[in-house]
Amino acid sequence: MQAIIGEREVSSQKLIEVRNPASGEVVDTVPSLDRDQVREAIDVAYNSQEKLLAMAVAKRSKALLQIASLIRESLNDLAVLMTRETGRPIKSSRGEIERTAQIFELAAAEVRRVMEGKYVPLDAYEFPPGNERRFALVRREPLGVVAAITPFNFPAASFAHKVAPALAVGNTVVFKPSSLTPLTQMRLATLVLRVFPRGVLNVITGDSTMIGDEFVNNEKVSLITFTGSASVGLELASRAVKQGKRVIMELGGSDAMIVLEDADLKRAVKSAVIGRFDFAGQFCNATKRVIVRREVEDQFLKMLKEELKKLKAGDPLDESVDVAPLISEQARDRMREFLEDAVKGGGEIVFQIDVPKHGNYFPPTVFKAPPKLKLRALWEETFGPILPVIPVDSDDEAIKVANSTEYGLDASVFTSNFSRAYEIATKLKVGTVVINDTTRLRWDNLPFGGVKKSGIGRESIVDTMTEMTETKLLVYSI
Numbered sequence: 001m002q003a004i005i006g007e008r009e010v011s012s013q014k015l016i017e018v019r020n021p022a023s024g025e026v027v028d029t030v031p032s033l034d035r036d037q038v039r040e041a042i043d044v045a046y047n048s049q050e051k052l053l054a055m056a057v058a059k060r061s062k063a064l065l066q067i068a069s070l071i072r073e074s075l076n077d078l079a080v081l082m083t084r085e086t087g088r089p090i091k092s093s094r095g096e097i098e099r100t101a102q103i104f105e106l107a108a109a110e111v112r113r114v115m116e117g118k119y120v121p122l123d124a125y126e127f128p129p130g131n132e133r134r135f136a137l138v139r140r141e142p143l144g145v146v147a148a149i150t151p152f153n154f155p156a157a158s159f160a161h162k163v164a165p166a167l168a169v170g171n172t173v174v175f176k177p178s179s180l181t182p183l184t185q186m187r188l189a190t191l192v193l194r195v196f197p198r199g200v201l202n203v204i205t206g207d208s209t210m211i212g213d214e215f216v217n218n219e220k221v222s223l224i225t226f227t228g229s230a231s232v233g234l235e236l237a238s239r240a241v242k243q244g245k246r247v248i249m250e251l252g253g254s255d256a257m258i259v260l261e262d263a264d265l266k267r268a269v270k271s272a273v274i275g276r277f278d279f280a281g282q283f284c285n286a287t288k289r290v291i292v293r294r295e296v297e298d299q300f301l302k303m304l305k306e307e308l309k310k311l312k313a314g315d316p317l318d319e320s321v322d323v324a325p326l327i328s329e330q331a332r333d334r335m336r337e338f339l340e341d342a343v344k345g346g347g348e349i350v351f352q353i354d355v356p357k358h359g360n361y362f363p364p365t366v367f368k369a370p371p372k373l374k375l376r377a378l379w380e381e382t383f384g385p386i387l388p389v390i391p392v393d394s395d396d397e398a399i400k401v402a403n404s405t406e407y408g409l410d411a412s413v414f415t416s417n418f419s420r421a422y423e424i425a426t427k428l429k430v431g432t433v434v435i436n437d438t439t440r441l442r443w444d445n446l447p448f449g450g451v452k453k454s455g456i457g458r459e460s461i462v463d464t465m466t467e468m469t470e471t472k473l474l475v476y477s478i
Helices: 035-047 049-053 057-073 075-086 090-115 155-169 183-192 208-217 230-242 265-281 294-308 329-344 395-402 418-427 461-467
Strands: 003-005 008-010 015-019 026-031 118-121 134-142 145-149 172-176 201-203 221-227 246-250 255-259 287-293 348-352 365-368 386-392 410-414 432-435 469-477
Touching: 003 035, 003 183, 026 075, 026 183, 035 049, 035 145, 035 172, 035 201, 035 208, 057 075, 057 090, 057 155, 057 183, 075 090, 075 155, 075 183, 090 134, 090 155, 090 461, 145 155, 145 208, 155 172, 155 183, 155 221, 155 461, 172 208, 183 201, 208 221, 208 230, 221 230, 230 246, 246 461, 255 265, 255 395, 265 287, 265 294, 265 386, 265 410, 287 294, 287 395, 294 348, 294 365, 294 386, 329 365, 329 386, 386 395, 395 418, 410 418, 418 432, 461 469
Parallel strands: 145 172, 145 221, 172 201, 221 246, 255 287, 255 410, 287 386, 365 386, 410 432
Antiparallel strands: 003 008, 003 201, 015 026, 118 134, 134 469, 348 365
């Protein structure tokens, strides 16, 4: 596939191979653009904003609905493409494509509410003098050029979460997908540009460091929205803020699932399996640690083992397959390092699933780990199918262990006592707490994000639109 800059599809002599992580085969190639081409894309986006603003809000809203329809018309083709480049099981890919269409519909519905502004009769205020002859209007205006950077793991939904709100409120976009999984997003961009004018959305591929640097230093970029690792995102944000740019950072997580002794263990086990092993655990809000009361530890592990036996590994295009490969050989090797560190440090492997020998598969693994062990899998973000189970003796200890990492994205608490769950939830240093369900839940129009190194700001349709607009006060003296 080729990059999209304005009216043109752009290639380069240097190409990036996109490989199927389940088989290693090359699915397609994309260009590795140079800095001048990246600058051209930003210039085109900057110069195209007038075309976008010439579309009234109602017309932009209608266009977003048209895009949702186009996505559904191509749902199966997009799902197959996404499975081939990500290794995500096809039944899961179909769900994400449908969700992507719904995100565009949500943006179409909510843009009126975000942009409506308000009238303020200033004679209600004593100061400054003369307010009886003044009134004010508060309005929201687009920032300009939004530079978007996305990770490999949920290409369709992440594309929608950045592009739909930006276009809805009148910002143009320069979009940089992950080089590991750019194809679904590039195909989605072609659907967007069947409805919106060329130039308002530009898609560039290439060296992440160079492109990020250009986004930071180019004065025509007004906001950078980034989803990815904490180390990269925070470094990017610190430099961007110094340039006076807005940032939205959705970063990593080490999400804890707390299972108390009065929990519904069957429900907790199913939630742990979904939370940790869906798409091989390659989500920022995957359940990365289970903290269980010692009274039910043995029973929980026994039930977890039985539930894991039901998972099927194999070709992700097979409708019955549950277990996905990791995105790359490097990701697979990193999981080996995490598990070796856990075993060497005193962790005890409880169970593993057999997986194909070819491709980037890593066996879903459960291990026991007392909280005092200093294991990488307990404190770092483990982006793969390794689940540590940590026994604790009290609720306070569970809270302490849950809060012990530098991340604070999501957490879940399983108990039959709502008051107890509520008290624990108020003490967890995270952005979202889910009671009696998996951490792997996200509602697209509710605030999503975290504290500490898990992010800056919140994403949702309305929250993102608000972040991507500027408040302007207009005062009129009669």
